[in-house]
Each structure stands twice: as structure tokens, then as C-alpha cells.
Amino acid sequence: MPTRRIHLSCTVNTRDLGGYRAKDGRTTAFGKIIRSDAPEAFTQEDLALLKDLGITxxxxxxxxxxxxxxxxxxxxxxxxAYFHCPFAFGNRNPASKAEVPLLYAEMLADFPAVKRILGIIAxxxxxxxxxxxxxxxxxxVVAALLLLIAxxxxxxxxxxxxVSYTYLRQRIRKLLQEHPELPDFTGRSDMAYMEKTLNHFFKTYGTIDNYLQKVGLQHETITTLKNKLF
Structure with missing residues (x-):
């Protein structure tokens, strides 16, 4: 049976975007999109698992x-195949909790980066x-967009x-112990951050389809991307 969390030797927050119910009654497929923290080095077991998952x-x-x-x-x-796809905006550390959704909104408004990312995935x-x-x-932010598209x-x-903070919490707690000058919200993935982000998204763009048009994705690319998630 497929599982959402994927255990690699070099990451702690690796998860599958499969298993989520969509509005049309379908369920996102496992083994299509994997989200994660940065892997620094793979063991042979890691490589075998990634290949079993079909990751290319x-x-x-x-x-x-x-x-x-x-x-x-x-x-x-x-x-x-490896693609470096940095955002032009939103890479700085937030100065307060209130700034987290603002940084996410900056990423969503970085249309060239989003267009390139979604185009490559498709x-x-x-x-x-x-x-x-x-x-x-x-x-x-990218995972949220993909799930909205689905x-x-x-x-x-x-x-x-x-759920990210649940998997990251031990690493974050160690970081805060070593750097007490960091704010106490460092590393947290509180629901309110993404909820405010999505509220802003719908207020600004209306629908995911309107957003994708503003990003500049072609209809064929959008269709391919949607199909890829199932």
C-alpha cells in the first residue's frame, strides 16, 4: 500500500501529494509529486527507493x-534531471508571524518563477x-498550488x-537552542499562515484558473499538469 511519508536517510520532511480527494471525485495519485526538505547525500537504499517511486x-x-x-x-x-528554480521574492526570513503569509503572497506573485516551475513539472x-x-x-507554496490545480x-x-513542523520540530528545537536570538516561531508551519495565504489568493485572483492565466500558462500545459496529478 502507498504511504504518504517517505523515509530517506538524508531528509525528515519527505511526503507524497497522493491520496487527497478532489472536487470531481478523483483522488490524487501516489508517486507523482513528492515534496521534501533538501537532500544532501543519497545512500544506495535512498536511490533504490527513489527509483522505485519512479522519480526522474x-x-x-x-x-x-x-x-x-x-x-x-x-x-x-x-x-x-535537476532543475534549479529559485523564487525571485520571498527568500528572506520573516521578521514576524504576520509576515509569513506576506512572503508566501510574494512567491505566488512571482509569475515568471511559478510559470517555469509548473511548466517543468508538466x-x-x-x-x-x-x-x-x-x-x-x-x-x-508550490504544493498548495498543485493541490489547488487538482x-x-x-x-x-x-x-x-x-504537518511539516511535526516532522521538523526536533531539528527546529535544536536550532533554537543553538541560536536563542531567533524568534520562537522559527520553523513553524501553523495552519493560520497558509489559511491567510489562501484567503489572499482567492481575494486577489478569484480562482486557480484565473491565476494560471495571469501566470501565462498555456491551456495545454494546464491540462497536462492537472492530468499529471491523477
Whole structure:
């Protein structure tokens, strides 16, 4: 039986976007889109698992300085196609809780980056692995978009988002102990962040279809992308 959480030796927040009910009654397929924190190095067991999942492509949403400090394991492997797809906006750390949804809104408004990301995902015949650093913010925004495209309910999108902190909490707690100057909300994926983001999304763009038109995706690409999720 497919499972949502995927256990790799080098990540803690790797999850499948399969198993979510859509408005048309279909369920998103397992093994199509995997979301994650950044993998630094793969074991042979990791590689075997990724191949079993059918993953052929990885998209990395981190900034150039981040990838230079810690290259993605996918970039180092000849077994996968690797795309560096940074956002132009929203890469900074939020100064307050209230700023988190604002950063997400900036990412959503980065139409060139979103167009490239969704276009690459649509073009891939195999399964796609998407990641940033901890797999919560930039990856969370892209995952939310993909689930909106599939017609998944807001409640399920919020549930998918907020579980990140559960898997990241030990790493975050250690980070806060080592750096007490960091704000206490560091690393959290509170439901309210994504709920406010989606409220802003619908107020600004109306529907996911209107948004995709503003992004500039062709109808054929949108159809391909929707079909890829099932």
C-alpha cells in the first residue's frame, strides 16, 4: 500500500501529494509529486527507493547562495534531471508571524518563477521531487498550488501544510537552542499562515484558473499538469 511519508536517510520532511480527494471525485495519485526538505547525500537504499517511486526529476527552489552552501543530492547524481528554480521574492526570513503569509503572497506573485516551475513539472514523464531547504515555505507554496490545480479542498491543503513542523520540530528545537536570538516561531508551519495565504489568493485572483492565466500558462500545459496529478 502507498504511504504518504517517505523515509530517506538524508531528509525528515519527505511526503507524497497522493491520496487527497478532489472536487470531481478523483483522488490524487501516489508517486507523482513528492515534496521534501533538501537532500544532501543519497545512500544506495535512498536511490533504490527513489527509483522505485519512479522519480526522474527534481526541482530545487532554494536561492543560489543556499545551493552553493549545500548542493542538492539530485544535482550530484546522474540518475536524475535537476532543475534549479529559485523564487525571485520571498527568500528572506520573516521578521514576524504576520509576515509569513506576506512572503508566501510574494512567491505566488512571482509569475515568471511559478510559470517555469509548473511548466517543468508538466513536461516530465516521470515522477517529480520538489524541495527547498526545510520543505515548508517555498515547497509549501508550490504544493498548495498543485493541490489547488487538482481541485483538492482548502482543508486538505491546510492539513498538508501544517504537518511539516511535526516532522521538523526536533531539528527546529535544536536550532533554537543553538541560536536563542531567533524568534520562537522559527520553523513553524501553523495552519493560520497558509489559511491567510489562501484567503489572499482567492481575494486577489478569484480562482486557480484565473491565476494560471495571469501566470501565462498555456491551456495545454494546464491540462497536462492537472492530468499529471491523477
Amino acid at each position: 526529476t527534481a526541482l530545487d527552489f532554494r536561492s543560489k547562495p543556499e545551493t552553493e552552501r549545500m548542493p542538492s543530492a539530485f544535482e550530484q547524481s546522474a540518475d536524475f 513536461q516530465q514523464k516521470g515522477s517529480v521531487f520538489i524541495h527547498c531547504y526545510v520543505g515548508k515555505d517555498r515547497t509549501g 481541485g483538492v479542498s482548502v482543508s486538505d491543503i491546510l492539513a498538508d501544510y501544517q
